[in-house]
Structures are given as structure tokens and as C-alpha cells.
Amino acid sequence: MVIFHEEGTGRAVRFDCSDLPVAEPVRRWLVEVLAERAGPRSGVKRAKSFRSSFQTVRDFARALGSSEQPPALPSDISAVHIKAFRSLFPDPQAQRTCVHRLRVVLRDRTDLPEAARRELFGTRVATKKVSEQVTAYSELEWQQIMTALRRDVRLCRDRIRSGIRLLERFRSGDLEEGTRAAELGLLLDCLIRTGDLPRQSDGCGTDIVKRYGGVTAVVRMLTLSQQEASAFALLLAALTAENVGTIARWPALHRRPDGASENLSVALVEQRKPRRGPDREHRVVAVEDLPVSLRSVLERAYGSEPLFHSPLRVYELLLELTAPARLISGLTGAFVHRRLSNPAGRDSLWSQEIRVERWARTRGFPPVNHEGKGGLPGVDVRRVRQTALEIQRRPVSHTRNTLRDHYLRRSETVREQSQKVVAEALEEEVGKARALAGVVVLPPRLLELATQELEAAATEAGLAPHTLKGLMTGEQDTAVVACLDHHDSPHALIGQACPASFLNGCLNCVNARALPHHLPVQTVLYDRLAALRFNLDPQLWQARYAGPLARLDDILGHYSAAERDRARSSVSPSQLLLIDALLEGRTDLR
Template sequence: MRQAGGVREIARWLCLNSQELTAFCLLLTALTAENFGTVAAWPAAHYRPDAGIEGIPGVALVESSKPRRGPEREHMVPPVEDVPEELAALLVDANPEPRLFRSPLRVYQLLLELTEVARRHGGHDLALAGFRATGASREGRWTRGADAKNIARWSAQHGFPTKEPTAEGIEPVEARRLRQTGIERKRRPVAHTRSTMNDHYLARSKAVVAQSRTVVADALRAQVATARERRSVPVLPASLVARAATDLDGAAREADLGPQVLQRLITGQQDTVLTGCVDHLNNPTTQPGEPCAESFLACLGCENARALPHQLPLQITALDQLNLLRAHVDPATWKARHAVHQERLEDLVGHYRASEQDKARRDLTEPQKRMINELMSGRMDLR
């Protein structure tokens, strides 16, 4: 042993040093999102519910402690998990050597194997055990755990910045940031409550806030699109109206209406100023059998409404009046009271060509114009 360098030299070959222990602790912190200090105190003793049987999801239960949680809640048993077999199959490549770092459990198992000698000679049961050669002693000394103070030294040895990000955007290696990243990736509580995760860890993340805004915006846009599609008034084209003159039953089937209902719609017997109503006794907002008491503007979003070509002059006139009114109403009032009606009228008028819209403006009669004036002034609403 003396010829080979003594215990100090041989132990360096057989055991992990302080920097390697730091690297293992950083890797487990990144994989599990546990605190660096909690991982540094993990014991080698653990319980395997899977009994190490192949085909069963691998997991090791490790007893740990987080004193900041208080004496009644500091003791924890976090699961150190392997990846599912389905995912493990995707990690297999042409290399016959298995991927040692594919999961927290594999890293933990490798750590226990590499630290067995140091743990036995050091006289403790911590998973992180190593040997440190010191200048004061020819023998060196056995070490236990990992010290966060060594992170800066490990970073400097491996080309990472220790204080500020580099010009290329490389960030310093920090245990706190590794845990933050792990929680953002997992999106599940790790040694804390769900409210702490949401209010403390995720709320301060710029990436999570940006993702949340995107998700919420997409969901709101989808809901608005669905609502508009559901409440859009079907427009019965002129071709269907012309067909009804010779084939009422066929036109009714195409419009998904009863023949008599379609006939009354075409003749204007069921007009409600801007649209026609299929059944005013079956309104979604009233009890069945009771007459509809909604404003005629509400017909633009009612499932009973149908739009026909002879109503186009009224729809265009109402839309023109709304566009004129917008310049004289404050934005908040406009959005609350008139914006939805304008959007729905634009949708109805948009079904017609420009030539048809021009003809409808010319065909507007004085009684129709007075009717729109009364509608827009509110004189046609029930008080």
C-alpha cells in the first residue's frame, strides 16, 4: 500500500471525492426537485415496495427530514422512482450499456454502489459518502453528505459561471434554481403543499406565467368561438326560399324545419324585426309555453331565430345605426350594451354579396326605417 501511495492514494481511486458527491447531489436535486440539503442527508437504507422485480414500476422509499417544516412535519418518506417500462423502451439505443442516469432511482442505486466502501470505513449510513485527501494528514479523511458550499467550486472546475450569467446566456448552477426548475417541470408538490407550489414557486416563474397566459387566452378564445358558433343565426338563402315555392316539403327538410313553419317564415308572419322566430312559445330563457319577453335585439343570439333575404334591409339599417352610435358612446358602455349586437349583425350581413347589400339599402322602405328607429331607441322593448 505504501508503494502504491498509501491509504490516501488508494482511497481516492476507490471512493468519490467531495466534488463528485456534489455532482451527484445536484443531479438528484434536478431529477427529484427536492432541496439540496434534504438530498445531502439521504440515508443508504431504503425500502423497495417493488422488491426489485422486473416489470413492476421501480421505486425506493427513502426516509428524509426537512426541519423547516417544524417538528411535527419535518419527517418525510419521498419516493425515488424509476421511469415506466414504456418510456424506458424509448431510451434503449444501440449501446448495450444501460443508461445509468435515466431516472432518480438509477442514479440513487449507482450512488449507493460507488459509496459503499467509503460508507463502511466512514462508519455512517448516509448515501453520500466519500474520501477527501488533505494536506494535514497522510491518511486523509472520510466524508459524509454534500456541502452546498462546494457548488461554486464544482461549477468553476466544469466551466460554469459562479455569480453572473455569461455573455452566451449560461446561468450559474444554483441548488435553488435547480429545485425551481424541477417543480416547474413536474407541476406537482414536492415536500410542500399545492398552494405553496402555486403561490410561491410557480407564481414567481416568468416561464410559467407566460405559459399560463397562453393557455388561458387559448381557452377563452375557444370558448368565445364556440359560443359564437352556437349562437350564430342560421341564414336561409334565396335559393331555398325560391325552392319552397315549388317544393315546400323538400325545402323544409333542407332547412330542418316543419313545412308550415318555413312557410310562415318566408311570408313574414313570424318576423321579429331583424329575424324570424321558429317558436316564440319555446324560448330558452322562459318556461315552455310562455311567450318570449326578450328584446328584439336578443333575437340575434337566439337558437329559435332564422334570417331570410327579405330582412336584409332591416339588418343593414340597424348595423349602420350601431356604427354611427359607436362614435358617441364611451367604450365601456359600448362593449357592455352594443358590441355583441354589432358583431352578430355583421355576421348576418356578411352572408350576402356587396351587390345584394347595395340593393337592400335601396329597397328600404319608410315603415322599415321607422321600425329600426323605434328598435334602436328602445321603444319596442317591454317596460
């Protein structure tokens, strides 16, 4: 028998393991596994969550007991038994869920045999279908939800502030005795002092209470309803991208980093995530205000609406509106509210429970599984957080890898944007590569034509006849290519001589043209640059010589291997000296 004690309620729930269909030593081992899962160092804090682990262990025991060779001892559990467990779930999604749960249950068991551990943790299971993954709301759906949330917050703000002002005027003696305002102020004072209103013997409010709308109407003048508290929680979740369940446990206490009490820009709030375990369940979250520049822009556009765009201002408003409820109830949470009635088994009318589905239903939103009815989306807290994270694009209570691999990876919007960004980057790099390897090579056929019909060859090359003639005679040679006009360079003002390097500049210039008589220098220079790769620091070689080598490679690609070999063997001593000067930088302007 495993007894699980809920952390929040203290309720003890018994889980009977006596009927597990395995040998007694294996049964004791499985009970130990469950006992560790139910222990104080586990991240499981509710019986409902523990029940899934219990059912997973029962399924695992069923697979062990029904196998051809049931294990007599825990050390007999093998990879075959893990495969038998997976075979219990023919549906890929059910298999994925159950295998994941078994991994969580057994991940800390060092006595699990190695073969079984490899099979359990090393084998990939079916991936979740994209259609079943949590998706973000569209812009229209998001605005519909946010509009409803802000409307609720605005209405309860105006109502409770009005009630607090009336109570203050009553206590200061500003209200004339016998007036309706004075009578209502007296009722509010009674509510603050006693926690309730005058009632008749049947539990209903007295006549004076009924005159002002009844118990609920008067109480609501100083307290939130559960739906309004849920609206606050959802709005904060949408603004901070935190989990709604985590926000619902926020305390009313916070601290400012610099110790000041006015003009807050950030409040540090301690929050708990019990499923992380006792070592990591406590975390301090920074609830931030909008930047001053953004807040001023929103104030000019929407008046007071920036209040509902700032997580800090919404949190401060929540504390302001729930202060009377905390004073009456003695509770310390940020979301204290008054129930309409006292449900069975409840000791108090005051609660901090958040019910998002009830808020959505009372505001006309359809259930999540009937989404789209009436033109409104279903309100799913998972989709709220997914949408907020896609908007913010920064990790919230998780690592950057989790944000990237879990939340953003499953987003269709992010995938489309990422594909666009990658495509633009690839196009840019392709453009750069083409520009780097963009030296125009004039083929021998064109030069032979020029010796007979200069104008026709020049027209085909897109050059003036005298320019083509200068290229052929070598009058416009630089070092490894020829230049159309060194006074019309992209590296200098028009009319000025080009100052670019013969090695890097000329090979990356729109004026550059490669002719067959340059091939000996180009082939030997290519060989020298390639050899330097293994004799220089990789980063230094990449910065100096990777570009020229790529452009030379593109030029040499226009010739056959035999042509390159003949050119390599025909290089002259003066050309070798030129190559040395290029590599040593003696041809560059200092």
C-alpha cells in the same frame, strides 16, 4: 440572553438582548418571542438561520423605541408601531423581506394586540420584481449542466467499480503474488480494514503507496470525492425536483412498498425538512424508476444512458459506490465521501457534506453572480429545482397550490405557454359562441327587393332564386326558422331527411334562415325559455335551453324593441300550440 443550540452540531450560540432600546416589559416579551423561535418545536435548526430572526427582533425593537409613543407594555403595541417598522426600510425589496420575517416571528403570538396584528398580516407589501425572481435554465444551459454531472457520475462509477473488482479478486486469491495488481489489492484491503493506508512518520504515504499515485489516488479507487458526491446530489435534484439540501441528508436505507428486493421500480426514502417544524419535518419520498416503455426507448437511442435519466437507478448507483466508505467510516448517509485533508476542528476525514459551489467552480462554471462568462451558466440550486419543476409540472414536497402560485407563476416560459393555451381556449369558445348564434337573418329590405327582382335578391343572399322564393312563402319553415334543404343536413347522411330537434337542432344548423314572419314565434319562445330558468334545476336548464335562448337572443337583436313588441302581440293560437309542443318535446323524433 437567548442561547440557540444547533441541531446538527450541538454548538451553543448566545444572542445578547440586553441592549434592546425598549421598556423592560417589552424587552422581556421580545426575548420570549426569540426563545420560542429558538426552541425545539421551531423549524429553525441552524444558528445562521436564527440570526436573521434575531436581527428582525432588534430592528422591531429599534422601531418601537424610536416611535413618538414607545410602548410601555406589549399590549401597547399598535398599528402605528408596525408602520414605523416598515418605514425603516425604504427599499421595497428589503421591506418585503423584513416584514415577512417579522410575520414569521410573531405569527404564533396570540398576545399581539389585534390592531397591530391586522396591520402586520393584513397589509400588502411590495411584490418581488420579476427580474430578481428565480428563473429556470434555458434548454442549452440545462444540457450543459446535465452533461457535466453525468460525466462525473460516469467516471467515478467506472473508477470505483474497477477498484471493488480488484479488491474482490485480491481477497479471493485470483491475483498472482508480487504483481502490481496484487500490491494494489493489498493496499485496498488495508484501507477497508483499517480506514487508512500505510504512512510514513511525516503523514505521507509509504513508498508503495506513492508508487500507485499517493494516498489520494488509492483512496479514490474506493470512495467518492466531495465534488463527485455533490454531482450525485445535483443530478438527483435535477431528476426528482427535490431540494439539494434535503437530498444531501438522504440515508442509505430505503424500503420497497411490496417488500421485494429485486427488480425495484420505486424505493421509499425517509427525508427531513427541519424548517417545517417537528410535526411535519419527516416525510417519505418515492424515488421512482423510469417506466418500462420509456426506458426501452432510451436504451435503443442512448445505450446505457437511461441510467442517468432514472432517479432510482442513480440512487442505487450512489449507494453502490459509497458502500465501501460507509463500511470504513460507520456513517449511514447516502453521500459519504473522503476529504482530501482534515480541516481544522474536524474529527474525521469522512464526511457527508455537499458543496455545490465547489463542484461548479472546479468544473469551470462561473459564480452565480457572474453568470454567462465563458458561455456557461452559474449553477444555482434554486434554479435547478425551478427548472426540474417546470419540466415535471407536478408538486414535489409541497402542495399543488404552492407549485402553481409560487414556482410556475414566476416562470416566464410557463406564463407564455399559459397565455397561448388560454388564447386558444378563448378562440375556441368564441368560435363555439359564433356557431351557436350563427342563424342567418334575412332582413325585410332583402325580401322587398325579392318581390321585385328575385334574381338580384337571391344573388345578394347567396341563394338560388327558387330557394329564396320557398323561404319567403313559408314552404320550407320548420318551427321557429326556415330550412334551406332538409335532405342536405349536417345531422344526417346526404339524401336522408334531417332528424334534428326543431328546438336545438334547427337553431344550430348552417341551413337555418330567420325571416320576419318567424318573429312572433321567436319572441314568445324566447320569453318562455327565459321564464323556465327560474323554475327548473339550473344544470337541467343549462343543458336543455341555454343554447337555444342564446341563439334566439342573437336573432332578436336584428329587430327593434317596437318590432319585437308588435310581433309578441300578434302571435296566433296555433303558434302558441307549436311553442308548447316544442317545450314538451312532442315535435322531436323518439
